[in-house]
Amino acid sequence: xxxxxxxxxxxxxxxxxxxxxxxxxxxxxxxxxxxxxxxxxxxxxxxxxxxxxxxxxxxxxxxxxxxxxxxxxxxxxxxxxxxxxxxxxxxxxxxxxxxxxxxxxxxxxxxxxxxxxxxxxxxxxxxxxxxxxxxxxxxxxxxxxxxxxxxxxxxxxxxxxxxxxxxxxxxxxxxxxxxxxxxxxxxxxxxxxxxxxxxxxxxxxxxx
Amino acid sequence: xxxxxxxxxxxxxxxxxxxxxxxxxxxxxxxxxxxxxxxxxxxxxxxxxxxxxxxxxxxxxxxxxxxxxxxxxxxxxxxxxxxxxxxxxxxxxxxxxxxxxxxxxxxxxxxxxxxxxxxxxxxxxxxxxxxxxxxxxxxxxxxxxxxxxxxxxxxxxxxxxxxxxxxxxxxxxxxxxxxxxxxxxxxxxxxxxxxxxxxxxxxxxxxx
Numbered sequence: 001x002x003x004x005x006x007x008x009x010x011x012x013x014x015x016x017x018x019x020x021x022x023x024x025x026x027x028x029x030x031x032x033x034x035x036x037x038x039x040x041x042x043x044x045x046x047x048x049x050x051x052x053x054x055x056x057x058x059x060x061x062x063x064x065x066x067x068x069x070x071x072x073x074x075x076x077x078x079x080x081x082x083x084x085x086x087x088x089x090x091x092x093x094x095x096x097x098x099x100x101x102x103x104x105x106x107x108x109x110x111x112x113x114x115x116x117x118x119x120x121x122x123x124x125x126x127x128x129x130x131x132x133x134x135x136x137x138x139x140x141x142x143x144x145x146x147x148x149x150x151x152x153x154x155x156x157x158x159x160x161x162x163x164x165x166x167x168x169x170x171x172x173x174x175x176x177x178x179x180x181x182x183x184x185x186x187x188x189x190x191x192x193x194x195x196x197x198x199x200x201x202x203x204x205x206x207x208x
Numbered sequence: 209x210x211x212x213x214x215x216x217x218x219x220x221x222x223x224x225x226x227x228x229x230x231x232x233x234x235x236x237x238x239x240x241x242x243x244x245x246x247x248x249x250x251x252x253x254x255x256x257x258x259x260x261x262x263x264x265x266x267x268x269x270x271x272x273x274x275x276x277x278x279x280x281x282x283x284x285x286x287x288x289x290x291x292x293x294x295x296x297x298x299x300x301x302x303x304x305x306x307x308x309x310x311x312x313x314x315x316x317x318x319x320x321x322x323x324x325x326x327x328x329x330x331x332x333x334x335x336x337x338x339x340x341x342x343x344x345x346x347x348x349x350x351x352x353x354x355x356x357x358x359x360x361x362x363x364x365x366x367x368x369x370x371x372x373x374x375x376x377x378x379x380x381x382x383x384x385x386x387x388x389x390x391x392x393x394x395x396x397x398x399x400x401x402x403x404x405x406x407x408x409x410x411x412x413x414x415x416x
Contacts, residue, residue, distance in 0.1 A: 073406035092296035167404030183407045185400040192393040196375030198281035
């Protein structure tokens with residue numbers, strides 16, 4: 001839903017997980033506040049954007065609220081995805097069962113090595129990278145997991161953009177430059193390690 | 209450095225990447241503003257926390273500023289890491305060359321299957337999960353990549369916490385509950401796909 005404020009989108013995305021894991025049929029905004037740190041006021045405001053009736057006398061109906069959030073965010077729409085770059089990480093994601101459980105349909109994998117495409121065993125069809133544009137258009141693929149090395153990532157992203165991709169999960173440690181309208185989410189595990197590192201108190205040397 | 213404000217830590221972490229990729233010897237705060245969207249005022253304030261002399265007549269010395277940021281964040285300290293859970297994703301990270309390049313030393317992998325530990329080929333030593341506490345203490349491992357299924361993640365995190373781990377990169381799609389002082393960074397690719405999904409404008413059905 002393009003007209004939700006950006007912070008509301010982020011919170012509603014997290015709210016779906018909170019509701020999935022809350023293990024109760026009814027939840028109050030105070031309980032959501034305890035689990036998330038958002039103020040009850042913010043929670044009620046975010047929820048006011050949603051269509052539907054999910055209030056009960058004692059709180060929100062978890063199933064109905066979850067379904068309203070999913071609908072507002074378009075998460076009830078099945079989206080087709082592909083993996084670009086079939087090294088170790090890309091190959092791991094080819095075999096990731098959670099995609100289907102969550103409404104994402106992995107329909108293709110691409111690699112620049114024709115040899116790798118031919119020998120790799122995969123539950124989804126694999127194609128050489130030069131067929132990327134054609135295959136993405138043919139199947140209506142909307143999202144890509146970009147698992148190529150940093151040096152190839154921008155070129156691969158350009159080809160994805162030219163093929164009409166809507167969003168990219170970028171695992172390469174570079175900032176992609178893409179036309180407006182294409183969402184990029186960067187996932188780089190070294191950055192996560194650095195973020196942890198920066199929060200470990202610096203110890204004094206034992207033998208100065 | 210424990211006494212930097214949290215948003216400053218986040219921005220300085222991003223700044224290291226901006227400096228790595230800026231391709232020049234000197235950079236101005238206006239150029240950093242263009243690349244990041246942070247105001248020059250914010251940038252100068254963040255940089256004022258750093259020790260060292262990195263101002264030139266025409267901007268910041270990129271190498272000296274980068275080194276001051278790394279030092280303030282403790283990124284110049286080599287940290288030992290382990291991988292917990294050696295399925296496809298965990299195995300992929302066992303073989304990830306970027307850890308060493310970035311100052312992280314991967315020293316152990318753990319899996320609950322003794323059989324898997326014995327047959328998996330790996331550049332780092334592998335251990336059965338029941339040795340986790342002992343090995344983490346013996347090597348001084350500070351960080352873990354938690355790559356186990358969701359159902360096992362909290363139990364594995366509890367064992368990591370008991371062994372004195374400082375931070376966890378959590379790939380399981382659940383919110384871990386951990387004692388204060390342990391940093392957690394959640395990485396879950398399905399959440400990234402959902403975040404992209406939520407930003408794709410909802411199309412009208414062609415045949416309503």
